[in-house]
Amino acid sequence: MTKKRITKIDPKEKLSRYLDHQSKQKKRKNQTKISASLSKLHSERKNALFKRLGLIVGISILFIIALGYYISPLANIQSVKIEGGTDLPLKEVVKTSEIRPSDKVIDYLLHLNDVNNKLTDKYTEVKNVNISVNHFNQLVLQINEYKTIGYIKKENGYCKILSHGKLGTQLLPWNKVSQDKPVFIGYNHEVSLKNNLKLFNSLPSDFQSQIKLLSGNTRRKSQVIFLMKDGNVVIGNVSTLKSKLKYYNEIKTKVGKNSLIDLEVGAFSRPLTPNEKRAYGLT
Structure with a gap:
């Protein structure tokens, strides 16, 4: 009776191949994820850069427009309109406010309290004064009086x-x-x-x-x-x-x-x- 030949199989060898295959698969997946993340990060940085550049350009344009308006004759006060204070002498009110035609509109919008204090100090009727602008260069003084x-x-x-x-x-x-x-x-x-x-x-x-x-x-x-x-x-x-x-x-x-x-x-x-x-x- 002939004996069957027994072939020895090393389990470690078989398992090693499987583990190597799994490892390679994970590496491929990780490489794919890293590549996708880098691509997404690059895209986000690019968008952020464009946004910052757009913001800088927008602010620069607005600054140039504002500067151009400020130094142009259009920014000079052309007229003063008084609303409210019907019993007050209008010419005297304007004189007291010390508003001059050569002054810049924006200066009075930024220093409203100066005009308010001058008028309330002289006229007991005046409770407060608000300033607004019509047609770029017409200054409007809204006088609110005490009852x-x-x-x-x-x-x-x-x-x-x-x-x-x-x-x-x-x-x-x-x-x-x-x-x-x-x-x-x-x-x-x-x-x-x-x-x-x-x-x-x-x-x-x-x-x-x-x-x-x-x-x-x-x-x-x-x-x-x-x-x-x-x-x-x-x-x-x-x-x-x-x-x-x-x-x-x-x-x-x-x-x-x-x-x-x-x-x-x-x-x-x-x-x-x-x-x-x-x-x-x-x-």
Whole structure:
């Protein structure tokens, strides 16, 4: 009986070939990934470079345009337009602002506070000033004023009484006085005006709107006199009038036109005398 020949197989040799094959495959894959990554990185760097160059070129063009505008006559102020501040002298406002035709528009946009401070320092009416530009070289001053709560009679005209407690700088004729606002007359002392103004501001808005005139020609410092739009006169005490207004509407419905409603001590009414009518301008 013939013995079969046994061939010896080295498992390490077989496994080694397999492992070498696997290793080569991984190397190929890694090389492919590295190549793709390098290609992507190169592309990203190229795009980033183009973006930076585009940004630099864009900024340079804008700078050249801005510089060209600044040194051109188009950047010089050609005119000044005033909006708001209707009772202020416009030529004087421009002169006070120290704006000159040869100046550059951009300089005033960058130094807005300088113009604002010059105008608010001179005119008590001016609350603040905004600056804008029309048609490249027309400077527009938007003047915002304090609210007018009334007028005070002066020797030759009327001044605004402003919401922050100061008087306007301009002396106005009667036709410039708003008929919706009360007029303070006969106030020769600033203290009495401040006291009555403080009282007026504390009164209900519906009562304020009915007042035509406040008179400082009183017998006592504590007394206050209101001429109402309906032709009646109200007398009160600075300290107690506000608390007594609850009687006003009730009394008003019972009296006729040109009556005196006295809330100073008690609460009563009577018709005005002919002399009182003349004194309050009701005849």
